[in-house]
Amino acid sequence: MSKEALWTKGFISIWISNFFLFLTFYYLLVSLPIYAINHLHGHQASAGLIVTIFLISAIVIRPFAGNFMQKIGKKPIFIVALVLFLIGTLLYFLPQSVGGLLLVRAFHGIGFGIATTATGTIVADLIPNSRRGEGMGYYSMSMNLAMVIGPFLGLMAINSWGVQLLFIIASICALLSLGTGIAIRLPKQENRQVHAHAKQKHTFKWSNIFEPSALSISFVAALFGIAYSSILSFVSVYANAKGLASVSGYFFVVYAVLMLMARPFTGRWFDRYGANIIIYPCIVLFAVGMFILSGMHTAGLFLVAAGLIGIGYGTLFPSFQTIAIQSAEPQRRGLATATFLSLFDSGIGIGSFLVGFIGDKIGFSSLYFYTSIYILLGLVVYYFMYGKKVKQNVGELAEKKVG
Known part of the structure; x- marks a missing residue:
């Protein structure tokens, strides 16, 4: 077919x-x-x-x-x-x-x-x-x-x-x-x-302004948006402080290249096996990328971190948005999209303020280290907010496909 x-x-x-x-x-x-x-x-x-x-x-x-x-x-x-x-x-x-x-x-x-x-x-x-x-x-x-x-x-x-x-x-x-x-x-x-x-x-009604079915996954996305704001706002500043100003501009290039290479596979796996099989590994990759970033002193490690974050976070965002849209009735997809983007952007905005304040106090190396732990805790949040609701019986899916 x-x-x-x-x-x-x-x-x-x-x-x-x-x-x-x-x-x-x-x-x-x-x-x-x-x-x-x-x-x-x-x-x-x-x-x-x-x-x-x-x-x-x-x-x-x-x-x-x-x-x-x-x-x-x-x-x-x-x-x-x-x-x-x-x-x-x-x-x-x-x-x-x-x-x-x-x-x-x-x-x-x-x-x-x-x-x-x-x-x-x-x-x-x-x-x-x-x-x-x-x-x-x-x-x-x-x-x-x-x-x-x-x-x-x-x-x-x-x-x-x-x-x-x-x-x-x-x-x-x-x-x-x-x-x-x-x-x-x-x-x-x-x-x-x-x-x-x-x-x-x-x-x-509040339901005419926000889509209730999209709130839980949008909240999860906002929490990860807080972590991502540390990259969006301060990774070039951090690279300059580490003496890597000459390669700081390549961070998002490597990020995009690895993300684009992974996208055809992750999208198809999402459709075939469901959200969890994509989201859990990508949260881990996002956290590992942040951990490497926190301790890096060379251009090579800086770009390795960029690639892992590109695959990890670069896959999480469209996956969360897809869940938000799929959770809503077709005629309410506009509200679902609005709910998702509003909460996500709120996370980015709040994160930019918090990250700047905390980074100034403890330094960006420590900030990225603690952010990697924060991202891993996001595994638990995702599980209780959405992941446990998904029935991921791959065997049944395979039998259904064969039948």
């Missing part, structure tokens, strides 16, 4: 649109703090708010975005979000102060929060049920590649090409995200679901 098609026109379109969306995000993430300090004469503390206020806007709007999609439809909300995101990108040409830049960031975060909620929901509708884990894994590659390419381009632009070209490139990327987003065609049942939802009388 042949597999259901995964790489359809719709899937490719949402993949490309999501790639340029996150490329713009990461591109500006590394360049705007430098722009604020060097060109707008801001302080480091105020420049740090550039990331925080953006994430706050995205987190606050996401639960409402899920509800909007149920009432109006996924694609209309997605296109509106991408238009807002493009307008926000164009507005970066205007501010003459850090305060003005923060206002633009707040507006830009709204478009980003709605758009990322919509992409995660739309792609779930486009992926065949039989290839959900594999498809979500490939879809998350768009974010991972953007995470590697975006910072490289952003630093190149702000340091070598000038501010005007910096914002022109960002605007072009946002426009490409909108253009490919418009080309997406959703399954026909989308209109019927929206029409049925519109007929219902609505009163305020």
Whole structure:
């Protein structure tokens, strides 16, 4: 029996649109703090708010975005979000102060929060049920590649090409995200679901803002997001302190390469054997990578740690997101995606603050060592929050397949 098609026109379109969306995000993430300090004469503390206020806007709007999609439809909300995101990108040409830049960031975060909620929901509708884990894994590659390419381009632009070209490139990327987003065609049942939802009388309920079935796995993802924030925010600082500034830029390159090599296998195993057979080993790999990072003194060990973290954490994120979406009814996937991303981003935001505070007190070597222990404790949390609910009888699965 042949597999259901995964790489359809719709899937490719949402993949490309999501790639340029996150490329713009990461591109500006590394360049705007430098722009604020060097060109707008801001302080480091105020420049740090550039990331925080953006994430706050995205987190606050996401639960409402899920509800909007149920009432109006996924694609209309997605296109509106991408238009807002493009307008926000164009507005970066205007501010003459850090305060003005923060206002633009707040507006830009709204478009980003709605758009990322919509992409995660739309792609779930486009992926065949039989290839959900594999498809979500490939879809998350768009974010991972953007995470590697975006910072490289952003630093190149702000340091070598000038501010005007910096914002022109960002605007072009946002426009490409909108253009490919418009080309997406959703399954026909989308209109019927929206029409049925519109007929219902609505009163305020928390279940209209958050998806209850996705809360437990989203909480688990947030806990691991706290650990990952130590990599996202401070691994380059740590490498510089260890005298490895020349290779610090290769961390996310190795991370992405190993993650991409593992993705075809991990996605298929997820679909065939279930979540636990993927998640437990990947938590261990994530912890081992952190442990090696805590004690490394050479470029080789630094990059080995990057590879293990890439396979471990790089597989955990799409796996958790897949579970969150699968746990919800099809018409509530928007709320499930919003719930997942809101809690996950909250973990990243809280973690960035805690990690910076703790790292300053005990040093980053100790921080990464204790983080590896924290990640292993996450095995227990995952087991009680979700893992024990999954019946993983591989023998029965094999018999069923043969039959």
